[in-house]
Structure formats: structure tokens, C-alpha cells
Amino acid sequence: MTHPAPTEPAPVIRAPRGPQKTAKGWVQEAAKRMLMNNLDPDVAEHPDTLVVYGGRGRAARTWEAFHRIVETLDRLEDDETLLIQSGKPVAVLRTHEWAPRVLLANSNLVPHWANWETFDKLDQAGLMMYGQMTAGSWIYIGTQGILQGTYETFAGAARKHFGGSLKGTITVTAGLGGMGGAQPLAVKLAGGVSINIEIDPTRIQKRLDTRYLDEVATSLEDAITRAEKYKAEGVARSIGVQGNAADLVPQLVTMNWTPDLITDQTSAHDPMWGYLPPVSADEDASRLRADHADEYRRRAYDAMAAHVRAILELQKRGAVAFDYGNNLRHRAQEAGVENAFDYPGFVPAFIRDSFCEGRGPFRWVALSGDPEDIRATDRALLDLFPNDERLQSWLTYAADQIAFQGLPARICWLGYRERDQAARLFNEMVADGRLKAPIVIGRDHLDAGSVASPYRETEAMLDGSDAVSDWPLLNFGVGIASGASWMSFHHGGGVGLGFSQHSGLVIVADGTEQAAQKLSRALTNDPGMGVIRHADAGYDHALNVARDRGLDLPSLGIADHTRDGQ
Amino acid sequence: MTHPAPTEPAPVIRAPRGPQKTAKGWVQEAAKRMLMNNLDPDVAEHPDTLVVYGGRGRAARTWEAFHRIVETLDRLEDDETLLIQSGKPVAVLRTHEWAPRVLLANSNLVPHWANWETFDKLDQAGLMMYGQMTAGSWIYIGTQGILQGTYETFAGAARKHFGGSLKGTITVTAGLGGMGGAQPLAVKLAGGVSINIEIDPTRIQKRLDTRYLDEVATSLEDAITRAEKYKAEGVARSIGVQGNAADLVPQLVTMNWTPDLITDQTSAHDPMWGYLPPVSADEDASRLRADHADEYRRRAYDAMAAHVRAILELQKRGAVAFDYGNNLRHRAQEAGVENAFDYPGFVPAFIRDSFCEGRGPFRWVALSGDPEDIRATDRALLDLFPNDERLQSWLTYAADQIAFQGLPARICWLGYRERDQAARLFNEMVADGRLKAPIVIGRDHLDAGSVASPYRETEAMLDGSDAVSDWPLLNFGVGIASGASWMSFHHGGGVGLGFSQHSGLVIVADGTEQAAQKLSRALTNDPGMGVIRHADAGYDHALNVARDRGLDLPSLGIADHTRDGQ
Numbered sequence A, B: 001m002t003h004p005a006p007t008e009p010a011p012v013i014r015a016p017r018g019p020q021k022t023a024k025g026w027v028q029e030a031a032k033r034m035l036m037n038n039l040d041p042d043v044a045e046h047p048d049t050l051v052v053y054g055g056r057g058r059a060a061r062t063w064e065a066f067h068r069i070v071e072t073l074d075r076l077e078d079d080e081t082l083l084i085q086s087g088k089p090v091a092v093l094r095t096h097e098w099a100p101r102v103l104l105a106n107s108n109l110v111p112h113w114a115n116w117e118t119f120d121k122l123d124q125a126g127l128m129m130y131g132q133m134t135a136g137s138w139i140y141i142g143t144q145g146i147l148q149g150t151y152e153t154f155a156g157a158a159r160k161h162f163g164g165s166l167k168g169t170i171t172v173t174a175g176l177g178g179m180g181g182a183q184p185l186a187v188k189l190a191g192g193v194s195i196n197i198e199i200d201p202t203r204i205q206k207r208l209d210t211r212y213l214d215e216v217a218t219s220l221e222d223a224i225t226r227a228e229k230y231k232a233e234g235v236a237r238s239i240g241v242q243g244n245a246a247d248l249v250p251q252l253v254t255m256n257w258t259p260d261l262i263t264d265q266t267s268a269h270d271p272m273w274g275y276l277p278p279v280s281a282d283e284d285a286s287r288l289r290a291d292h293a294d295e296y297r298r299r300a301y302d303a304m305a306a307h308v309r310a311i312l313e314l315q316k317r318g319a320v321a322f323d324y325g326n327n328l329r330h331r332a333q334e335a336g337v338e339n340a341f342d343y344p345g346f347v348p349a350f351i352r353d354s355f356c357e358g359r360g361p362f363r364w365v366a367l368s369g370d371p372e373d374i375r376a377t378d379r380a381l382l383d384l385f386p387n388d389e390r391l392q393s394w395l396t397y398a399a400d401q402i403a404f405q406g407l408p409a410r411i412c413w414l415g416y417r418e419r420d421q422a423a424r425l426f427n428e429m430v431a432d433g434r435l436k437a438p439i440v441i442g443r444d445h446l447d448a449g450s451v452a453s454p455y456r457e458t459e460a461m462l463d464g465s466d467a468v469s470d471w472p473l474l475n476f477g478v479g480i481a482s483g484a485s486w487m488s489f490h491h492g493g494g495v496g497l498g499f500s501q502h503s504g505l506v507i508v509a510d511g512t513e514q515a516a517q518k519l520s521r522a523l524t525n526d527p528g529m530g531v532i533r534h535a536d537a538g539y540d541h542a543l544n545v546a547r548d549r550g551l552d553l554p555s556l557g558i559a560d561h562t563r564d565g566q
């Protein structure tokens, strides 16, 4: 995929490692290293143009802005806050020690203008950048970051439809990009076989190289033959196939072959840059986009319509179909497929129960750069939560199999009153030298209480409050008020401009007593927002969690019985 | 105007006064008193339905929510934060002493759903309320609140078009509601004559009772005759006339009579509830709206179109026309008036220079309830800024003429490095007993750095960044990170859903040393955001202010030379 040409030759970025820092505090040092790590060639999809993942999600607006941010973080005092507006450092203000060191707002537009046309104009004028979720908030950790979430989803599908395992099933999906690349491995972890359609051969190669994909077929027919064989043998295995999903998925219909599961993770949220329409052999897609934008857009929309029509048909024939949060259904609907929403999104289908517990993606990064630090945290968590089976099997697998990208990192899903415990434990391990340098803790914006996104995280809420975005704004405020190290607020993200608003939280465990207090507050309150939001929407499970684990919800008459013991 | 029927009998609310508090800290007590003061019958437009001003801007979602908020504020600890989601208290979280005691998010919707249809459904389902600007953020202080801003605008018009005074000019406007009611007095202060069209006779009476309006004419002809007489005599005077602006403004065209200035402050931002279409003598507008919503909406749009066509014609004939931030032009454009934006908004026309200095609406309230406290602060400010002529003449006038509503309050416009000075002075006066109780300091969301609103505050920005709402989000974050007492983020406000996003800040001067530090940070950084936003957009004036007054803007190479002395 082509992206706007860089204005300067792109430097190759790698975060410093180890226990020596050049910034004035570990929080500032951590922000700098994480920004750099987002752009590490082993982590980012297109580091030359500052694109980290997800179509054109960037870490900084320009290389100039990147350099200014790094410079500023190195001189930032412990009572100052750096402001980032769509990837550009616009000011340093004096705040206080409990305040975040960085506040970021990316890609936010007044709703009436919250569309790609306006954004593209502003982007081209150098006034904005697309922040996606963890790209613009400096906590992307490569494909592993999404692997656990993707695994949660496929494992959820397995529990709901296939008796707990995907063994003996075939999943068809498309898109092997920064996040979609996690699918083949996640399906495999859940026990199944997958066919993964991807237009770009370099993406396929990258997934092979990082062991996220097992093998490549020479054609769709070949892929099906291989898949059926593995299915019959009960072997978990992933197969890539080069081609356009808008051609190949409809071909399945014509061939009269139906998979067990069907989904998609092309970057359909961004019709101009994320979803490639089929082109004939003598055409060049980038040229077409550059020279005939309208024609290109029309063809992308037509392709997405054809793609969704095929998914709907496969669903009719018995496949379990679900949308994987890229807004493909909406694009198809815009292009005339009226019943595009006949198949559900993955959150209401498989994830909402976790959100009711404040359970969501907890990730951490070892600033030492030493994989041994992550191994030590893996072991510590296995000891801390001995009865959480999902966690036990995930962490055991991950420790064994996952190739690190950039700074060593780990992810797992934890809930309310678990994340703060894990974080305080890491902080103690930094303090007493069991870890060699501080640990950065963060999460995806896709979390229990951090996002409003009616076609994804908040699709089909019980009380109909899907579109209410007071919640992520309160989440943004609560993080800032609870000791987060940096907090961000974004618009767009995975489902594209106009369709979501979300906040991101990152916090550093540097081994100090102050960090311990901040970790306690921030990582109790942040997943707490998930429980609160779902309790307010009337989910029984969330109401029970709120009562049992001591939340204080005045309008629901739920009091915190644990306050004194905190 | 009718509003949704209250579910319980409405209590009559008045804030407690004096130096005794029932809450655990003065910040909590202040939040409670200010919420109550917003609903004081002397302050609110429709207290029975919790509507404070601006169409249907509310202070709390329901009376039930109101009572829960008051209760919760009375038990809230000094390290806890109460979360308000569209007027309902949803949670209490443990934070820390420098964090705000209350965080509010009102009327926010994911952009694709940011329209009245979605909002109305959610509102009726009890899931949202309209927060306007200072209604839902508990710092409305009655019509005085807007008087200074309105005065700034008309004085700006006088400087630009009439040699510094409106003496010998006639202004025509409409709407004598909570904010529009400030117009007759503001024009008078600027030296001019005004004709004020208002459909609701009770609104006219209220403005007469509070001395904001001088007299009432019996017809449009009568109003013109009176106005011409005062104009000829050079007398400053305001005249009300009952009628529908969509009838009377076009009548001016037919009568071939042209005023010197023409504008409007009906609640056109809200077509269903804010702008009344003309109805015949045997029709009932409320009935029509209830029973035939579509027909009602169509007629409101047609009326706004006729209204704007007449304004455009008067402009052609020589009147200075400007939009007063109620989105009337956009409504007319939706109804087919293609050139509706041929007359400018008031911000680019008269206010932007102030915003470049971080100059905007600074307001404060005496929790003692004693008008003498406000008089003492008036005198203190006159001493503090002896060379600011606008301030001197405004405060002298205000002290003499303005009738307080609810808790005694004052407003004036101050800029970067002025607001913090004023606030620290008030804090000292509380500490040493010159004032009888703490002072609450706040501002409108309409301010230099707190709002993105392409048809109002950010209309026609130099770099084209009108629609970028990263800025108010950063402003929200900065307030929370700087010691604000309560911070809010709203969508909609004066220009209606879809058209603006803005943040509000309130902070309490309770005489403590900690308050002094918070006041310093918050009231430096908050107006600072105005300078930063305008400097980033390339305004020379803002760039000069940033350089002179010690801001730190990494991307512009501007360093803070005052940091050590802070």
C-alpha cells in the first residue's frame, strides 16, 4: 500500500534499552521509548511514513514532529505536561506530579465534519494525522498486541458454536495486516484450520517470517484442498492465499463450498486507503487512486458490497459469520446492501460478558529490552492468578511460542481488581531488582469502558445507548485524574472517522511508592469504567460485579463496602 | 415554550449561603451550591423542568438525579471524584487531592449519530440530557453571565463600523431568552438604540422586570417610530416588540426600512424546541409540535429561511449583519438559502483578537451570598488592572447597574496571565477574611481555547483548522491535570448537536495554600490554551503574546523564558 510520500529521508528508529535514561524521569523516558518502539521496523507496518498499523495509523504527524517530541520529552520536568495535537507537540505546560506527563488528542473532528473528506483535506494541509488506537498513543506492541484479543474472540466463538474448540472447523478470513495478521495464529490456538486471503504478497511473507502463518497455497482451490485435509485430520493449521477478498469470497459461493466460520479484517474502515478493489492485470491500483479518486472509491465500495453479499450467502448456507470491527458491513450498506447488518459484530457475539467484568486487554512492555524480564512477569502472573484457566493456558502458550517484536512485551486479559494487583506486583519487582528496568503498562482503546463505537464495542447495548460517547470522555478524564502517565483521546480508530471515539491509558511502574499509588488508582478506576458503563446499561453480570467488588454507583444505589480497606 | 413534563412535583431550589458548609470540603460544597444556584428560579429560565437556559440546557437529567447528586456531594471525600454522565451521577471513584472532585460529560454522541433524531430518542429513553454550555456544568449565573460577552461583541462592532460607539444607531435583533435577553442592555451600554423582537410576552416582561429592557412598543411600526426618535436625540434606549422574527424581519424589507445593525438570538440551534415558526391565530404551536412533528419542523425551517433571506436583503441595503452564534445561517442553508453564510459570525467579525490573547469570559460567584463580597472583588480588580480601560469602564458600570440573580456574581473578560492573578488575589481575600466565604471561579465554554465550533468560535480560522476538535479535548485534559475543581466536556451547546464540542472549567478559591497553587496552574493553563491554539493556527497576535508572556511551544520554537520565576 502506498502512503503519502515522506518529506525527509526516514530514519530507522529503535528504542533505547536498559536501566540508563536520558530523560528527567522514567515516565518521560518511557513515553519516548514507546513512541520510538511504535516506529521500530520490527513493530511498525510502514515505519518510513510513520504508519504503525491499521491503514494509516501514525505515531507522529511528521518526522519533524517526531524529533521535536523526542527532544521535548528529554527536557520535560516532573511537574510538566506535554500536549500532542494529532501527532504534533504543541505545548509544554506546568501541571503537577500526579498529572500525566503527556496528553494526546488525535484525529478529533467536530461531528458534522467528522468524515474522510474533511480529514483528508486537513491531513494534506499538515493539520492532522490519523491516530488509530494504539498508534497515536504510543502503546502498539506489534501483532502480539492483538493476538490475545483475537484469540479471545475465536475462543468465544468456539465456546458458543463448536463445543469449546475450533478443532475440525475451517475459518475463512481476509487481511493479514498489523492486526489481521493475528487471525491465523489465533484460530490455530483455538484448535482450528484457517484460510487467510491477502492481496499483498509482502504481508503474507511477513506473517510467515514471524510464525503467525504456517503455509501458503497456490490458489483458492489448493487452499480448500489443504484445509479439508487438515480438518479431517483434526490438525490446527493456517493457510495463506494471495488474492482479493472481493473476488475470492464470492468464488466460494460459486464453488458451492461453505466454511464453518467467516469473517474479515481488511482495513475496510478506510475506503480510500484500507480496502483494495480488484483491478485488472494491466491496471495499477495506486495510480488509479491517485489519478481517479472517485472512480477508485466507487470500485472499492462495489467490491465491499460484493464481499458482504457473499458473506451473507455463506451465512445462509450455515457458516457462522461475524464482523471483525472494520466497518465492512456499513460500507456495504452505503453501497446498497440493505441487509448488511444481518450478521453480528464480534463484541455482542462473543466479548460483552468480559466487558461487564471490566475484563479486557492488559499489556506491558519491558523497558530493559531483556526478554527475561517478560518471562519473570509471566511467571509472576501465573502465580498471582492460579485459578484463572484462560490466563494460565494463554500465558503458558505465549511464553513458549510468541516471537517478540521491538521491546519485549506481553498481553493478557484481566478484569476489575485484577489489573491493579498485577501492576503493583510488577512495580514491586522493579523496586526490588527482580526486573532490570521499569515496566510500561497500557491497553488497547478497545476495552470495556474506554470506547463508544456503535458498530463494534458498543453495538447492540441492552439499553440502546450504543452512540452515547459521554463514557469514553469520562474514561479519558478519570485516567488523567488517577495518575496515568499519558492519556489520549482519539476519533475514528478501527471503524473509521465518524464511527467511534475512544481513550487510551498508559502508566509506568518505575518501582517508586508514588508509582504504586498511581497504579492502584488508575488501574482500579480504568477497568472500573467498564463495569460502571455496563451496569448503567442494565447488564446483570455487571451489576453483580459492581456489588461484589465494591464499586460506588449512586444512581443505582450500589455502595462501596471496601472503601476503608483500600 | 413547553418542555417534557416533569415526573415529580418540582421543588423550588435555592443554594445555601454563608460560611457554614455541610459537605466535607469547600469544593464539594461549591459544586452543590452552584448546581442549586443554576436551578434558582431567579437564575434558571424553566427551573421546574431543570432547564437553565438556551432552549433545553439542563443542570441535571431528572429531579431524582439532582437529589442523588446533592446527596453524593455531601458525602464526597477530598480524594474522591464524582462522575456525571449527561446529568446523572454514575459513579464515585477514588482519585487524589489534586484531581477534580467532579467530572462531567454531557450530550456527547459518536459523530455519525450526533444529530437531534438520535439525541431525542436517547433523551426520551432517559439516557441523556442537553447540557448546553454552563447549564450542565453548573456555572450559569443568569443573564449577567452573557452580558459582558454581548457587550464585547457590540462594542467590537462599534469600534469596527461606527467609530467606537453605537450612539445614533439602531440595532434590530430577536430573542429575549436567557442569553438573548442581554442584547438590549449591551447595545445600550455601547451607546445605541435597539428593537428586540420576541414571541413570548413572559420573556419580554422578565427583561423589563430585571431592567435589561427599557420599554415595549405596541407594534413594529410603533417600535420604529420610537427608535428613530431616540436615534435622532442620541439617546441609548431599548425597545421590545412582541411578534415572530420570521414575520417581522421580512416586514422591515417590505416597509423599506433598514436598521444599522441586524442580528438574532432565537434558539435556532434547536429547530424543534428553540425556534418558533409563525402560527395562525387559531393554531397552538405546542400542539402542532406534539401531534405533527414533521409538519412543525418543516415550518420552523421555512421560517428560518424567510428570516435569513430578509437579513441578507437588509445587509445588501446597508445594514451591518452578523450571526450571533445560534446556527441560524446553517438552518436556513439546510432549508435552501444557498448564500446564507454571506454574513459573518460574530467571532471572526469582532472577537478573535481577544482570543489570541487568551482573553475571554472570566466569572466568579460569592458563596457567602453577600453582594458586599462581589463589591469587594470589583474594587480589588479595579486596583489590580488600573490600565485596562475596557475593564475599568465595564466594572464601574456593572457595580452600579447590574441586578444580581441568585448568588451574587460578576463577569469580566481577562486574558492570559491575568486570570490567575485575579484568582490568587481573591484567594488571599478569602484567606484574610476580606471576603466572607470562598469564591467560585469559572467561565463560559465559549472561550479562547475551549471550543471547536466551525460556525461560531472557530469559524474561518486562518489555517482552515475550524473543525479540528483535538483542541477542546486537550483543554479538558489540561484542566483536569491542573487542579480544576470540576471539569466538563459537552457536545452541541449554542449551535446545536453536531456543530460544536467544548469544555468547561470551574475552580474554587477557598483561601488555602493548595487552592492558590491550583488556581495558579489551572488559570494560567486554561487561557493559555487559547493563545496556543491561535498561535498554532498562525495568528501573529497570538504568536507575539506567546513569545512575550512566556509560553513553551516546541513546534514553533517558542521557549518559556519565565519558567524559573513562576
Ligand SMILES: NC(=O)c1ccc[n+]([C@@H]2O[C@H](COP(=O)([O-])OP(=O)(O)OC[C@H]3O[C@@H](n4cnc5c(N)ncnc54)[C@H](O)[C@@H]3O)[C@@H](O)[C@H]2O)c1
Pocket (backbone or CB within 6 Å): A045, A053, A054, A055, A056, A146, A149, A174, A175, A176, A177, A178, A179, A180, A181, A197, A198, A199, A200, A203, A243, A244, A245, A246, A264, A265, A266, A267, A268, A269, A270, A274, A275, A276, A277, A278, A324, A325, A326, A327, A446, A456, A493, A494, A495
Ligand atoms: N478487534 C477489532 O475490532 C479489530 C482488531 C483489529 C483490527 N480491526 C480492524 O481490522 C482492520 C485491519 O487492521 P490491520 O491493522 O490489520 O490493517 P492493515 O491496513 O495493516 O491491514 C489490512 C490488510 O488488508 C489487505 N487488504 C486490503 N484490501 C484487501 C482486499 N480487498 N482483499 C484482500 N486483502 C486486502 C491489505 O493488503 C492489508 O495487508 C482495520 O479496519 C481495523 O480497524 C478491528
Ligand SMILES: NC(=O)c1ccc[n+]([C@@H]2O[C@H](COP(=O)([O-])OP(=O)(O)OC[C@H]3O[C@@H](n4cnc5c(N)ncnc54)[C@H](O)[C@@H]3O)[C@@H](O)[C@H]2O)c1
Pocket (backbone or CB within 6 Å): B045, B053, B054, B055, B056, B146, B149, B174, B175, B176, B177, B178, B179, B180, B181, B197, B198, B199, B200, B203, B243, B244, B245, B246, B264, B265, B266, B267, B268, B269, B270, B274, B275, B276, B277, B278, B324, B325, B326, B327, B446, B456, B493, B494, B495
Ligand atoms: N455568544 C454566543 O454565541 C451566544 C450567546 C448566547 C446565545 N447564543 C445562542 O443564541 C440562542 C439564544 O439563547 P438563549 O439562552 O437566549 O435561548 P432561549 O431559548 O432562552 O431564548 C430564545 C428566545 O427566542 C424566542 N423565540 C423563539 N423563536 C422565535 C421567533 N421565531 N421569533 C421571536 N422570538 C423567538 C423564544 O421565545 C425565547 O425567548 C441560542 O441558540 C444560543 O445558543 C449564542
